[in-house]
Amino acid sequence: MSDAETADEQCQALTSGGERCTRPAQGDGFCYQHGPDDETIDDHQSEDSDMADNDSVSETEIGTVREKIRQVAADLIGRPLVSVVSVDRDRSRGEDNNEEGWVAAVEILERKSVPDTQDILGRYEITLDADHEITGYRRTHRYRRDDMDQDV
Structure with missing residues (x-):
């Protein structure tokens, strides 16, 4: 697809x-x-x-980062990827480091349930360097798929 x-x-x-x-x-x-x-x-x-x-970031470069995340997220975290939620420049590296990287937020299926509205999803941040190489990841939130009050 x-x-x-x-x-x-x-x-x-x-x-x-x-x-x-x-x-x-x-x-x-x-x-x-x-x-x-x-x-x-x-x-x-x-x-x-x-x-x-x-x-100054081109759509092509954002697309490249998004595709890289789609390819590696499931293997990296060890669970199925649900979606890539966002891709942004990682500007948290400070003024001393001129090389900006990337940060992507993804949703990962942590536990499958019946009905699927009870699935447990995890929101993860995956960081990449300027060359699109993975530098780390962390879970930022866990919630049920049908959780309407989530602000993540």
Whole structure:
């Protein structure tokens, strides 16, 4: 399945934290929790394109980092990858180190349950250096798939 097909099958709504909902979309483009009245990614595309003009990071480089994360996350953490939630420049290296790396947030299936709304997911941060080599990872949060109060 291509990234375009995956994106079309992902809910279009934004969460309260401003991130795209990671749940699968139904026929109307929204998950069971969201609907057309919710704020969507389309509402922010013009803002995102304005920010992209001001940022020196190309979409190609972000795509390269995202693909690297998709390839290694499951093996690195030892559990199935659910989704890549975000990819950002890692600016936490301080002023002394001019070489910026990358940080990606991913959701990992930690425990499969029936029904799947009771699955336990883990949110992990994976860090990469400027050459896209993995430098570390850590779990930042654990929650049930249906946890509507998550702000991670």
